[in-house]
Amino acid sequence: MKDAFLLVYRNIRERKTRSILTMLGVVVGIAAVIAIMSISYGMEESITEQLSEMADLIIVRPGKMSFETGYLELGSFTDRDLEDVERIEGVKKAAGMVGGMQEVEYRGEKVMVNIAGTEPMDFGAVFGERIVKHEEGRDLRDNDRKVCEIGYSIAHDYFDYEIGVNDRLTINGSKFRVVGVLEEQGGFRSNVDSQIYVTKSDALDIFNTKDIATIFVRVKEIGDADEIANEIEERIDDNHKLDDFSTAMTMGSAVESLESIFQMLQVFLVAIGSLSLIVASLGIMNTTLMSVMERTHEIGVMKAIGAKNRNILSLFLMEAGVVSGIGGVLGGVAGVFAAKVITIYIHAAFNVEIAAIVKPEVLLGGVAVAVLVGILSGFYPARKASKLSPVEAVRYE
Amino acid sequence: MIHTENLSKTYRMGDVEVQALRDVNLEIQDGEFIAIIGPSGSGKSTLLNIIGCLDKPTSGAVFIEDIDTASLSENELAEIRREKIGFIFQQYNLVHTLNAIENVALPMFFAGVKREMRLKRAEELLVKVELGDRMYHKPAELSGGEQQRVAIARALSNDPEIIIGDEPTGNVDTEAGNLIMDILDGLNRDGKMIIVVTHDAEIAARAGRTKRMRDGRVLD
Ligand SMILES: Nc1ncnc2c1ncn2[C@@H]1O[C@H](COP(=O)(O)OP(=O)(O)O)[C@@H](O)[C@H]1O
Ligand SMILES: [Mg+2]
Numbered sequence: 001m002k003d004a005f006l007l008v009y010r011n012i013r014e015r016k017t018r019s020i021l022t023m024l025g026v027v028v029g030i031a032a033v034i035a036i037m038s039i040s041y042g043m044e045e046s047i048t049e050q051l052s053e054m055a056d057l058i059i060v061r062p063g064k065m066s067f068e069t070g071y072l073e074l075g076s077f078t079d080r081d082l083e084d085v086e087r088i089e090g091v092k093k094a095a096g097m098v099g100g101m102q103e104v105e106y107r108g109e110k111v112m113v114n115i116a117g118t119e120p121m122d123f124g125a126v127f128g129e130r131i132v133k134h135e136e137g138r139d140l141r142d143n144d145r146k147v148c149e150i151g152y153s154i155a156h157d158y159f160d161y162e163i164g165v166n167d168r169l170t171i172n173g174s175k176f177r178v179v180g181v182l183e184e185q186g187g188f189r190s191n192v193d194s195q196i197y198v199t200k201s202d203a204l205d206i207f208n209t210k211d212i213a214t215i216f217v218r219v220k221e222i223g224d225a226d227e228i229a230n231e232i233e234e235r236i237d238d239n240h241k242l243d244d245f246s247t248a249m250t251m252g253s254a255v256e257s258l259e260s261i262f263q264m265l266q267v268f269l270v271a272i273g274s275l276s277l278i279v280a281s282l283g284i285m286n287t288t289l290m291s292v293m294e295r296t297h298e299i300g301v302m303k304a305i306g307a308k309n310r311n312i313l314s315l316f317l318m319e320a321g322v323v324s325g326i327g328g329v330l331g332g333v334a335g336v337f338a339a340k341v342i343t344i345y346i347h348a349a350f351n352v353e354i355a356a357i358v359k360p361e362v363l364l365g366g367v368a369v370a371v372l373v374g375i376l377s378g379f380y381p382a383r384k385a386s387k388l389s390p391v392e393a394v395r396y397e
Numbered sequence: 398m399i400h401t402e403n404l405s406k407t408y409r410m411g412d413v414e415v416q417a418l419r420d421v422n423l424e425i426q427d428g429e430f431i432a433i434i435g436p437s438g439s440g441k442s443t444l445l446n447i448i449g450c451l452d453k454p455t456s457g458a459v460f461i462e463d464i465d466t467a468s469l470s471e472n473e474l475a476e477i478r479r480e481k482i483g484f485i486f487q488q489y490n491l492v493h494t495l496n497a498i499e500n501v502a503l504p505m506f507f508a509g510v511k512r513e514m515r516l517k518r519a520e521e522l523l524v525k526v527e528l529g530d531r532m533y534h535k536p537a538e539l540s541g542g543e544q545q546r547v548a549i550a551r552a553l554s555n556d557p558e559i560i561i562g563d564e565p566t567g568n569v570d571t572e573a574g575n576l577i578m579d580i581l582d583g584l585n586r587d588g589k590m591i592i593v594v595t596h597d598a599e600i601a602a603r604a605g606r607t608k609r610m611r612d613g614r615v616l617d
Binding site (some may be wrong): 390 | 446449451471472476478479480484486489491492493494498499503504506507508548551552554555588
């Protein structure tokens with residue numbers, strides 16, 4: 001075995017350039033597949049994590065969505081609507097949000113920003129539990145007045161000056177002290193980054209209203225969401241004595257369709273990666289065929305001194321296997337590296353944090369596939385080599 | 398013992414037929430040293446190739462130790478070539494990526510002999526052909542005569558009873574040729590059957606028996 005490898009190694013080394021080029025084909029193929037799979041596992045996880053914050057959510061808005069008119073706002077909700085919704089069977093939590101666009105001033109610069117006011121205890125229900133994490137500072141508290149939390153982009157991007165804890169913003173003429181800066185959310189939750197959060201009572205002051213703009217509902221069972229959404233619409237429509245006064249959107253179905261789109265994308269990407277593997281296998285086949293042709297004489301000599309067909313076959317299969325195996329290992333390394341580089345690029349370009357997930361079984365699988373592809377593509381030429389007649393092969397120069 | 402019965406070989410190239418062997422009946426005893434001479438194209442190589450199981454006759458038969466080689470499978474023929482016959486070519490035909498000792502060990506590798514055993518025996522054989530100081534040289538670093546001696550050592554690797562040489566001295570100078578013939582002589586004294594084809598009458602004279610070929614026939 002060791003000598004077989006020696007023989008194979010010598011032959012590979014003798015045709016160094018060609019072996020390296022063939023290997024490179026495998027490296028690219030395997031690296032592409034591994035990088036794509038690692039990134040898409042990473043994406044899948046970050047999407048599922050983000051979406052899981054929304055899967056049990058129903059967002060209720062006063063108004064109607066239609067293709068013709070877009071969103072048509074018909075009024076706003078009352079505290080009674082909120083109480084009624086909270087009493088519906090299967091509802092875990094209902095929270096009202098008072099908010100809207102409002103001019104905000106910081107160091108003389110004025111920007112329109114979305115203000116969201118909720119009871120501090122309802123924060124998690126509205127935005128998902130993840131929002132509780134802070135880059136700096138603390139949560140809003142029930143008895144807080146004239147203080148705010150700000151999203152990541154508000155703190156860092158919206159204004160010329162950075163905003164931090166204890167800085168003061170002017171909202172609708174009143175000074176608000178910043179008590180907390182939220183961590184960056186990005187991706188599907190990037191709206192969280194560009195809002196300012198105040199207590200519900202401050203929001204009522206800012207907007208000079210008693211009305212609730214949006215009701216956020218968390219359900220106990222995601223499966224019941226559609227049914228509960230219907231019931232919410234009925235109750236609120238009853239309260240306002242209007243058909244189609246409210247629209248309750250379940251996020252679960254949106255999550256599902258997103259996930260299936262993502263899975264299709266994944267299959268598509270892996271298919272593209274596999275295409276490069278097919279190209280690589282043609283390369284191996286070509287190299288092995290050339291190797292067989294160039295070494296016809298040598299094959300004849302080996303057969304003349306007693307090599308059986310399967311000795312020759314295994315030598316050439318090993319040659320293909322070794323070239324593609326090394327290619328596979330290098331491809332694995334390159335794939336992991338490429339995955340990291342691509343995630344860094346994605347982060348820089350789209351502001352989406354994805355950690356590539358390199359599964360050991362994908363890495364090992366990649367190397368195994370490389371060897372397999374090598375051996376399969378090498379099989380036809382190797383078999384051809386093994387079947388050569390000894391005299392004719394020896395005569396071939 | 399080897400014997401042939403009405404051995405014939407016809408090569409066909411398009412419309413042209415070449416009768417390379419015509420009804421050759423030849424008997425070679427164990428331990429015999431036989432030289433075959435004859436003009437170029439008379440069928441000497443064809444005969445050796447068929448006796449050496451590298452090629453098949455068009456008609457007739459070759460018996461090696463009473464085995465009809467026509468009845469053997471490709472694998473069994475490979476085993477005969479590996480175990481019973483050592484073939485020496487005019488062009489040496491060493492594997493150029495392997496050094497001398499690896500070349501000599503190659504037939505043992507195909508026979509599945511253990512590595513240490515192989516290398517030990519290959520070393521002994523190289524010493525025997527006076528190449529103890531050239532063991533790790535690649536063929537390109539050896540003279541023609543040296544390469545041919547490596548080829549002889551390789552032919553001996555699985556200790557066959559039959560050594561076949563197709564003009565083994567054809568490509569080397571007289572001095573190297575004599576050394577090669579001395580080695581073959583010695584092997585014959587050790588009891589091996591030696592069959593060589595040669596142009597050189599002087600070399601043929603060292604054989605126990607000489608057969609002349611012409612136009613595909615072995616003359617009496
Ligand atoms: N593979 C082949 N195809 C066609 N003709 C061949 C082949 N090998 C040998 N011959 C012909 O057969 C005859 C005998 O050749 P060969 O046995 O090589 O003779 P020698 O070794 O005595 O010179 C020659 O005429 C040669 O041209
Ligand atoms: Mg000849």
